[in-house]
Every structure is written in structure tokens, then in C-alpha cells.
Amino acid sequence: MAFTINKGTGHLSRLIIRRDRIRIPLWVIGICSFTFMVPIAFKELYGSQEQRDVMAQTMENPAMIAMVGPADLSNYNLGVMTAHQMLLLTAVVVGLMSVLLVTRHTRGDEENGRVEMIRSLPVRRISTLNAVLLVNASTNILLAFLVGLGLYTLNIESMNIEGSLLYGASLGATGIFFVGITAVFGQLFESSRGVTGFSITVLLIVYIVRGIGDISNEVLSWISPLGWVTKTGVYDENNWWPIVGLIGVSIILFIIANYLHAIRDLEAGILPSRPGRKSASVILQNPIGLEFRLQRTGMISWAIGMFAIGASYGSVLGDLDSFFAGNDMMKQLFTAKEGYSVTMQFVSMIMMVMAILATVPAVMAMNKLYGEEKKGRSEHLLGRAVSRTRLMGSFLIISVINGFVMLSLAAIGLWTASVSVMEEPYSLGTVYGMGLIYYPAMLVMIGVAVLLIGYRPRITSFIWLYVVYSFIVLYMGGLFQFSEWIGKLSPFGHIPQIPLEDMTWMPIIMLISIAAAVTVVGFIGYNRRDMGR
Amino acid sequence: MSVLQVNNLAKSFGKVTALNGVNMEVNEGEVFGFIGPNGAGKSTTIRVLLGILKATEGEAKIFGKDAWSEAVEIHKRIAYVPGDVNLWPNLTGGEVIDLFVKLRGGNKKSRREELLKKFDLDPSKKCGAYSKGNRQKVALVAAFSLDADLYILDEPTSGLDPLMEQVFQQCVMEAKRAGKSVLLSSHILSEVEKLCDRVGIIRQGKIIETGTLEELRHLTRTNLLVETKEPITHLHELKGIHDMEEKGRALSFQVDMEELGAVMKRVSQFGIVKLESTPPTLEDLFMRHYEGKGQTGTEAGGDPNGFYN
Incomplete structure (x- = not known):
């Protein structure tokens, strides 16, 4: 039943391909090029077995295993290393691709009333669903072959044809599995938001269950389909049976989706949509409450992400000194400084990187003010008894708190993980201070965002160029030997890197003053200009 | 206030x-x-x-x-x-x-x-x-x-x-x-x-x-439907008559408000059998304003006489 391809399905498949003729290639090309770049980079960075063994050592800790899964660390050749560090995370991305593409064409189209138009034509009822399944399964199969053959043609010794094809097949099978999951959810829930939300939740749960299983209980990893992906042992023992398992489960999911599709009404869900709140809660009483409510999900995701990034850096601090000893490029990045270990320098550098990263959600929270304006929602507030200063101020408060929380979580995450791996761990105060000192620089970034929204709202996104610039010149600066003033163009370049450098208050005071000044000017502009739409 | x-x-x-x-x-x-x-x-x-x-x-x-x-x-x-x-x-x-x-x-x-x-x-x-x-x-x-x-x-x-x-x-x-x-x-x-x-x-x-609305209506035309014993002749020679149309034995047309008296005088000579008058709707008013503009397609400012044409 699930695989009867009739004329209707064929036509509808072509329609989907036509509508996604940019979207699908972008995903596939993106995933492929990303996948091919990594082993090439690894070959450059970790050319000798010695260097790779050091890398393997740093990978041998619970935090890293929870993140990327287990591997045979005694046989850490380029292939095993690539598969170990990249396969699982890429599989998650492929899963995400499937979720988004399938939701768009199932519940998304249904919600917009497009399916209804198709249904009025002489097309079989199940054709719409099966066309989506066909196109997306094919996309994943294509991706599997492209990745497999591409990796093989990189011509890296340890990356043979079987392993390469298995690498691709692992990605493709994960993708097909999530096509199935999303197709089933597409029948259960009435809104496309619900379908995307629940499918991504499954993706995360499956990832987390595998992570917990990999470090504590083997059985748990067996439950998770992403656990199966790590069991393939790509470029090592090359197990194909997890792929068979994934495809088998996917077929069952396809059949369930078809069955549910057949027994439900158009635009209805198997599960009744849960009615939302009939009245506003205590939080939703003012602009700050509204913004908090709207950004809540995004903020929680970023918070988890920042903590995880901090923790993953923290987890490698244990064997860092030996790791750097064998790597010329890293040595160049961290020229040894009298009296301080390489590890301390690394933490200082990482703090700056994480501070720049934590600026992203903070600036996003601020830029949302212009996003709301463009969507014509700001006028709902401004048309009531809310002044522009209060509206912008509400966004600023959320943004400033957001940045503070993100930066704190990254630092705390790093410290938490470092405590378990280091012989002489740093104190929380030291690590937290090293992170928090970047906060004034972040405030300048937020201030510039306010300035742009106040005076040149059309180019608010230019702030991202400044963020990226800061990242490149400060992170890569040591490598490319940029002159100092290039780094000083970024507020992050003015922060003293404590404890390596002496604490000086002058730049901190200057940055805070600049932040305050541009913010005030931004407010004046916002109070003077027209609201657009 | x-x-x-x-x-x-x-x-x-x-x-x-x-x-x-x-x-x-x-x-x-x-x-x-x-x-x-x-x-x-x-x-x-x-x-x-x-x-x-x-x-x-x-x-x-x-x-x-x-x-x-x-x-x-x-x-x-x-x-x-x-x-x-x-x-x-x-x-x-x-x-x-x-x-x-x-x-x-x-x-x-x-x-x-x-x-x-x-x-x-x-x-x-x-x-x-x-x-x-x-x-x-x-x-x-x-x-x-x-x-x-x-x-x-x-x-x-x-x-x-x-x-x-x-x-x-x-x-x-x-x-x-x-x-x-x-x-x-x-x-x-x-x-x-x-x-x-x-x-x-x-x-x-x-x-x-x-x-x-009353005030606006005075500035415009009213719709008339007249049936007479004898056919009305030379009506279109009068000022302020628009959109004349024969409807069976009756005649329907629009009259500028300021010409209404003169027109009625003329029409009554032919022996009125039936007379229906409907005030202009807001739509008539509105359309009057914009139809002139639609025909000429010029964007040259508001023609103050456009209303009375």
C-alpha cells in the first residue's frame, strides 16, 4: 500500500520537486560540502598518527562521548576520526532537513488549504502523502550516494569505498527515519508548528538518550536510532545492520502514516488540538512579559547550547598541555606566556570566542524589535498606552539579561566540566571572572544594534558583519598575524585577557560609556522616526 | 466640541x-x-x-x-x-x-x-x-x-x-x-x-x-424615472441631464440638483403618469468623484469641479 506509485503520485512528486528546486539542492550541497571539508581539514591539522592519538586522548572523556558518541580510540585513523567526530552531528542535521521538508509539504500545505485544491482533482487520497514520502526518501538516498562517493574520491588512505558508502548510508537512513517520524506526526497534529515542534523534540530526545546511554547504560543507546548510527563503526568494523534496522523501522513508520492518513479527515488531526489558554497569565501583562513569552523557546535552546559548548570545551582541559605539544598550528595560536600554562591561555581564548557567540542570542533578542515592526505588530503596542521608549527599553532589558545569562552559562558550563577532568581545577570565581569581563564588549554590540534600529532600521542586520568580524580578527588574528589595530576595531579586542594580562579598568569603563552613549542615541532616533511596516 | x-x-x-x-x-x-x-x-x-x-x-x-x-x-x-x-x-x-x-x-x-x-x-x-x-x-x-x-x-x-x-x-x-x-x-x-x-x-x-450625507447629496444628482402620456422630446437639450435611458415606456435619467426645477417644468408638459425619484447613494457620490479621474487617467491634483460635472 505504502509504495504504490500511481500517476497522481508521480505528478505530485514533480510538483514538490519543482517547488523545492532550490531548497533541496541547498540542503544537499550544504551537507555534502560540510562533510567533505572536515576530513580535508583533519588531514592538514592531524597528519600524523601521533597527533591523532593525542586527539583521541582528549576525546576519551564522558562529555565528548556524550556529545559525539563512542569510537575505537585505539585505531584513530583519519577515517575513524572523521566518522567519530562528524557522523552523528551530521546525522542530526540530516534529520532536521527531513523534518522541515516533510512538514512543509504535509501539514504545512494542508494548513494553507493547498491540499484541498489537489484533493478536488482526480488524484487518489493517499497520493499527496506518498508523493512527499517518495521525494524525501529519494532525496536522502541521493544524499547517501553523493556523500559516500564523495568521501571516497577524497582519496584519503583510511577512507575506503565500503566505509564511505556506509557513512553516506548512515546519513541517508537517519534522514529517511525522520521522514517517517514527521509523516506520522503530520497525521497526529493539526498545526504545522506542532508537527515541526514534536518532530524536533523526538530528534533531541533520541540524541540525548543516546548520549546518556553511551556514557552510562548500553541498553539506552540501543533504544535510540541515533545510537544505531554510532554503532555502524564507519571506517572500522563497518556494520551494515543498523542501516537495515533504520530502513525497516522507517518502512513501518511509512505504513503507519499511510494508515492514519486514510482514517482521518482533511485538515483534522488524529490527536485533538489542545486548546490554549483562554486568558493571559500574570507574565503577559506588559511589553517585557510579551517579549519574554515570545522568545522563551529560543532563549531556552540557546541557554542549553551555550552550557553544552562551555562544557565541551571544559571537558578537554584535562589533557590540553600534551595535546598542544604535538600540534604546530595550535602552538602558533598560543605562544607560551611566562608563568601561565597553555591551558590557561586556551581558556582565556575560548572565553572570548564564547563571549562573541553569546552576543548572538542577545543581539537577536534586540533585533527582534525591528522584526516586530516590519510584521506590523509593534503598532499594536504603540497604538496603546506604550511609549516608544518603553517598547525599546523592554527589548533592551531582555537583550541585556539574555546576554548576561548566556555568557554566565557558558562560563559555568566550562567550569563544571573542567572540575571533573582537571587535576588542579580552577576556581569557579576565576573562570566566571574570565568570562564576565567580556560583558562590557557585548553591551557595546547591543548598543550598536539599538543605534541601527533607531536610525537605520533597514540595515539592522549589518550588526552581524561586526560580530563575524570580531570573531575572525580575534580568533584567527594570532594565526594570520594581523596588526593590533585591526583587533582593536572590535570592542572584544579591548578587553584585558585576565589573568594573562593585568586587569585594567580604563578600557572597561570606556566600553561601558560607549555602550551607554550609542544606546541613548539609538533611543533618541527610535523616538523620532516613523514606524514602518 | x-x-x-x-x-x-x-x-x-x-x-x-x-x-x-x-x-x-x-x-x-x-x-x-x-x-x-x-x-x-x-x-x-x-x-x-x-x-x-x-x-x-x-x-x-x-x-x-x-x-x-x-x-x-x-x-x-x-x-x-x-x-x-x-x-x-x-x-x-x-x-x-x-x-x-x-x-x-x-x-x-x-x-x-x-x-x-x-x-x-x-x-x-x-x-x-x-x-x-x-x-x-x-x-x-x-x-x-x-x-x-x-x-x-x-x-x-x-x-x-x-x-x-x-x-x-x-x-x-x-x-x-x-x-x-x-x-x-x-x-x-x-x-x-x-x-x-x-x-x-x-x-x-x-x-x-x-x-x-444630506449636504453631500445636494451637491450631486438625483435619479429620476418618468413615464408620460406623450413621448418626451428634446429633453437632452436641457442642461444637467445625464445617462438618459429608455426603459420600456418610461425614461430614466439623472439630473443635477440645481437643474431639477427646470427639468420638472419641461417634463410635466408631456403629462406625467408615473414619477419615481431616488436620492443618490453614497456609492453614486463616491463614484462620481472618481470616474472622471479614471477616464482621463491624469493625476493632476483634485479638480474641484469634478464633483459637479
């Missing part, structure tokens, strides 16, 4: 002039109809009145306060419904209504429940799942939940079905009975005709006509 006063208001966006000297006055307790085609400047005027856009020239005052600099004070006493209501997809209608009521402040007593029932709106649904009409209802319920002194309604019924349109009209009528003022911008002329005490017609950023 005037609640809302607009004097010589001009607004330009770069080189584009959207408003070019708008004059308008809404008195206390009156429903003022604001009509004009798309792009004539209705929404721009309203957005200036709300302090969302800043006037290039002229002044806009509500309750005697400046619409731009004292926006917040003014907004505490007004209710606004936009024509195109875009809401947050992940909040429910009920949450949005409560938020809007809260943000306006004012007295605590809310007619929310009663209005939800009247407009037949489910407040537990997410705004993302609402149709255009339902989003409009959210804005209407929020606006009429609290007492306001002035209601500014910008094409508030564009997505409503006829039944809900009636509910809306009841709400406006109630507000009027309670002595509130309303500025109603609309496309639906029958609605304006039914609700409004006075009407302003805007064209190319200028108010070209203001007055009560």
Missing part, C-alpha cells in the same frame, strides 16, 4: 507625497466616515493620528493634545483597530485580547466575555490558526472591551462575514449612544451610510469633500 482635529496635515515619504494638506474634524459624540480608494491616504492619516508616523507639516490633535508628542496620554483614551491585523502566531486570541486591554490601562471592568460570545470567537485558539476574519475579531473585541472616548477604526470589517458586520455595527451604534466618538475608515459605503453622521472623502492625499 471637537475631539479630533487635523489642520493642513502633510506627510511625505522621501519624494513621494502621501498626504497633501488634510483638514478634518471629528466632533464629540459623532461617527465620522472616512472614505476613499486604496492609496488615497486613509491609513497614512490614521497612522499619523496614532503617532506611528510623524507629520511632515501641519498638526494633528486628539483631545486637544498633539498626536505625536503626547501619544501615550492620548492612547489611554482611544481604541484602535487596524485593517490588516497581524498577531503573534503562538499566542492565543484570549491572551492577545487580555494583553491589549492591559496595555491600554483604563478601568478594570471588561466586556470581554460578552463580546467573545457576540463575535463568536474561540479565545483558546492560537492566532496562527485564525483566519483573517478571526484575527480582525480579536482586535475588535480588544477595542470594544474597554470604554474609550474615541474609536479609530481603519477598515475594521474587511475580513468579516455579513453577520459579524452587523455585530460590529451594533457595537459602533452602542458606542455612539453612549456619547463616544468614532472615526471609521471604510470601503463599505453602505456601512458608512448606515453609521456615519458626517463623511470625509479623501483623494490623492487631500480631503475633497466633507459634510453630512
Whole structure:
């Protein structure tokens, strides 16, 4: 039943391909090029077995295993290393691709009333669903072959044809599995938001269950389909049976989706949509409450992400000194400084990187003010008894708190993980201070965002160029030997890197003053200009 | 006493002039109809009145306060419904209504429940799942939940079905009975005709006509249908006769109001059997204004005689 391809399905498949003729290639090309770049980079960075063994050592800790899964660390050749560090995370991305593409064409189209138009034509009822399944399964199969053959043609010794094809097949099978999951959810829930939300939740749960299983209980990893992906042992023992398992489960999911599709009404869900709140809660009483409510999900995701990034850096601090000893490029990045270990320098550098990263959600929270304006929602507030200063101020408060929380979580995450791996761990105060000192620089970034929204709202996104610039010149600066003033163009370049450098208050005071000044000017502009739409 | 006063208001966006000297006055307790085609400047005027856009020239005052600099004070006493209501997809209608009521402040007593029932709106649904009409209802319920002194309604019924349109009209009528003022911008002329005490017609950023419907009607033509014993001859030689058409034995035509006497005198000579006269509808009035422009296609300012052609 699930695989009867009739004329209707064929036509509808072509329609989907036509509508996604940019979207699908972008995903596939993106995933492929990303996948091919990594082993090439690894070959450059970790050319000798010695260097790779050091890398393997740093990978041998619970935090890293929870993140990327287990591997045979005694046989850490380029292939095993690539598969170990990249396969699982890429599989998650492929899963995400499937979720988004399938939701768009199932519940998304249904919600917009497009399916209804198709249904009025002489097309079989199940054709719409099966066309989506066909196109997306094919996309994943294509991706599997492209990745497999591409990796093989990189011509890296340890990356043979079987392993390469298995690498691709692992990605493709994960993708097909999530096509199935999303197709089933597409029948259960009435809104496309619900379908995307629940499918991504499954993706995360499956990832987390595998992570917990990999470090504590083997059985748990067996439950998770992403656990199966790590069991393939790509470029090592090359197990194909997890792929068979994934495809088998996917077929069952396809059949369930078809069955549910057949027994439900158009635009209805198997599960009744849960009615939302009939009245506003205590939080939703003012602009700050509204913004908090709207950004809540995004903020929680970023918070988890920042903590995880901090923790993953923290987890490698244990064997860092030996790791750097064998790597010329890293040595160049961290020229040894009298009296301080390489590890301390690394933490200082990482703090700056994480501070720049934590600026992203903070600036996003601020830029949302212009996003709301463009969507014509700001006028709902401004048309009531809310002044522009209060509206912008509400966004600023959320943004400033957001940045503070993100930066704190990254630092705390790093410290938490470092405590378990280091012989002489740093104190929380030291690590937290090293992170928090970047906060004034972040405030300048937020201030510039306010300035742009106040005076040149059309180019608010230019702030991202400044963020990226800061990242490149400060992170890569040591490598490319940029002159100092290039780094000083970024507020992050003015922060003293404590404890390596002496604490000086002058730049901190200057940055805070600049932040305050541009913010005030931004407010004046916002109070003077027209609201657009 | 005037609640809302607009004097010589001009607004330009770069080189584009959207408003070019708008004059308008809404008195206390009156429903003022604001009509004009798309792009004539209705929404721009309203957005200036709300302090969302800043006037290039002229002044806009509500309750005697400046619409731009004292926006917040003014907004505490007004209710606004936009024509195109875009809401947050992940909040429910009920949450949005409560938020809007809260943000306006004012007295605590809310007619929310009663209005939800009247407009037949489910407040537990997410705004993302609402149709255009339902989003409009959210804005209407929020606006009429609290007492306001002035209601500014910008094409508030564009997505409503006829039944809900009636509910809306009841709400406006109630507000009027309670002595509130309303500025109603609309496309639906029958609605304006039914609700409004006075009407302003805007064209190319200028108010070209203001007055009560009665006053406006005097400036235009009336429709006549005449049946006579003998066929009427040479009628078209008279001044002020338009759109003459034979309908069986009767003759239908339009007459400029100031020529009505002369025409009747002439017609009566032929022995009137039947005479029907219908006053011009607002639509006739409105179309008269715009048809001239449509034919010539020129954009050259408001032709003041266009009304009387």
C-alpha cells in the first residue's frame, strides 16, 4: 500500500520537486560540502598518527562521548576520526532537513488549504502523502550516494569505498527515519508548528538518550536510532545492520502514516488540538512579559547550547598541555606566556570566542524589535498606552539579561566540566571572572544594534558583519598575524585577557560609556522616526 | 466640541507625497466616515493620528493634545483597530485580547466575555490558526472591551462575514449612544451610510469633500424615472441631464440638483403618469468623484469641479 506509485503520485512528486528546486539542492550541497571539508581539514591539522592519538586522548572523556558518541580510540585513523567526530552531528542535521521538508509539504500545505485544491482533482487520497514520502526518501538516498562517493574520491588512505558508502548510508537512513517520524506526526497534529515542534523534540530526545546511554547504560543507546548510527563503526568494523534496522523501522513508520492518513479527515488531526489558554497569565501583562513569552523557546535552546559548548570545551582541559605539544598550528595560536600554562591561555581564548557567540542570542533578542515592526505588530503596542521608549527599553532589558545569562552559562558550563577532568581545577570565581569581563564588549554590540534600529532600521542586520568580524580578527588574528589595530576595531579586542594580562579598568569603563552613549542615541532616533511596516 | 482635529496635515515619504494638506474634524459624540480608494491616504492619516508616523507639516490633535508628542496620554483614551491585523502566531486570541486591554490601562471592568460570545470567537485558539476574519475579531473585541472616548477604526470589517458586520455595527451604534466618538475608515459605503453622521472623502492625499450625507447629496444628482402620456422630446437639450435611458415606456435619467426645477417644468408638459425619484447613494457620490479621474487617467491634483460635472 505504502509504495504504490500511481500517476497522481508521480505528478505530485514533480510538483514538490519543482517547488523545492532550490531548497533541496541547498540542503544537499550544504551537507555534502560540510562533510567533505572536515576530513580535508583533519588531514592538514592531524597528519600524523601521533597527533591523532593525542586527539583521541582528549576525546576519551564522558562529555565528548556524550556529545559525539563512542569510537575505537585505539585505531584513530583519519577515517575513524572523521566518522567519530562528524557522523552523528551530521546525522542530526540530516534529520532536521527531513523534518522541515516533510512538514512543509504535509501539514504545512494542508494548513494553507493547498491540499484541498489537489484533493478536488482526480488524484487518489493517499497520493499527496506518498508523493512527499517518495521525494524525501529519494532525496536522502541521493544524499547517501553523493556523500559516500564523495568521501571516497577524497582519496584519503583510511577512507575506503565500503566505509564511505556506509557513512553516506548512515546519513541517508537517519534522514529517511525522520521522514517517517514527521509523516506520522503530520497525521497526529493539526498545526504545522506542532508537527515541526514534536518532530524536533523526538530528534533531541533520541540524541540525548543516546548520549546518556553511551556514557552510562548500553541498553539506552540501543533504544535510540541515533545510537544505531554510532554503532555502524564507519571506517572500522563497518556494520551494515543498523542501516537495515533504520530502513525497516522507517518502512513501518511509512505504513503507519499511510494508515492514519486514510482514517482521518482533511485538515483534522488524529490527536485533538489542545486548546490554549483562554486568558493571559500574570507574565503577559506588559511589553517585557510579551517579549519574554515570545522568545522563551529560543532563549531556552540557546541557554542549553551555550552550557553544552562551555562544557565541551571544559571537558578537554584535562589533557590540553600534551595535546598542544604535538600540534604546530595550535602552538602558533598560543605562544607560551611566562608563568601561565597553555591551558590557561586556551581558556582565556575560548572565553572570548564564547563571549562573541553569546552576543548572538542577545543581539537577536534586540533585533527582534525591528522584526516586530516590519510584521506590523509593534503598532499594536504603540497604538496603546506604550511609549516608544518603553517598547525599546523592554527589548533592551531582555537583550541585556539574555546576554548576561548566556555568557554566565557558558562560563559555568566550562567550569563544571573542567572540575571533573582537571587535576588542579580552577576556581569557579576565576573562570566566571574570565568570562564576565567580556560583558562590557557585548553591551557595546547591543548598543550598536539599538543605534541601527533607531536610525537605520533597514540595515539592522549589518550588526552581524561586526560580530563575524570580531570573531575572525580575534580568533584567527594570532594565526594570520594581523596588526593590533585591526583587533582593536572590535570592542572584544579591548578587553584585558585576565589573568594573562593585568586587569585594567580604563578600557572597561570606556566600553561601558560607549555602550551607554550609542544606546541613548539609538533611543533618541527610535523616538523620532516613523514606524514602518 | 471637537475631539479630533487635523489642520493642513502633510506627510511625505522621501519624494513621494502621501498626504497633501488634510483638514478634518471629528466632533464629540459623532461617527465620522472616512472614505476613499486604496492609496488615497486613509491609513497614512490614521497612522499619523496614532503617532506611528510623524507629520511632515501641519498638526494633528486628539483631545486637544498633539498626536505625536503626547501619544501615550492620548492612547489611554482611544481604541484602535487596524485593517490588516497581524498577531503573534503562538499566542492565543484570549491572551492577545487580555494583553491589549492591559496595555491600554483604563478601568478594570471588561466586556470581554460578552463580546467573545457576540463575535463568536474561540479565545483558546492560537492566532496562527485564525483566519483573517478571526484575527480582525480579536482586535475588535480588544477595542470594544474597554470604554474609550474615541474609536479609530481603519477598515475594521474587511475580513468579516455579513453577520459579524452587523455585530460590529451594533457595537459602533452602542458606542455612539453612549456619547463616544468614532472615526471609521471604510470601503463599505453602505456601512458608512448606515453609521456615519458626517463623511470625509479623501483623494490623492487631500480631503475633497466633507459634510453630512444630506449636504453631500445636494451637491450631486438625483435619479429620476418618468413615464408620460406623450413621448418626451428634446429633453437632452436641457442642461444637467445625464445617462438618459429608455426603459420600456418610461425614461430614466439623472439630473443635477440645481437643474431639477427646470427639468420638472419641461417634463410635466408631456403629462406625467408615473414619477419615481431616488436620492443618490453614497456609492453614486463616491463614484462620481472618481470616474472622471479614471477616464482621463491624469493625476493632476483634485479638480474641484469634478464633483459637479
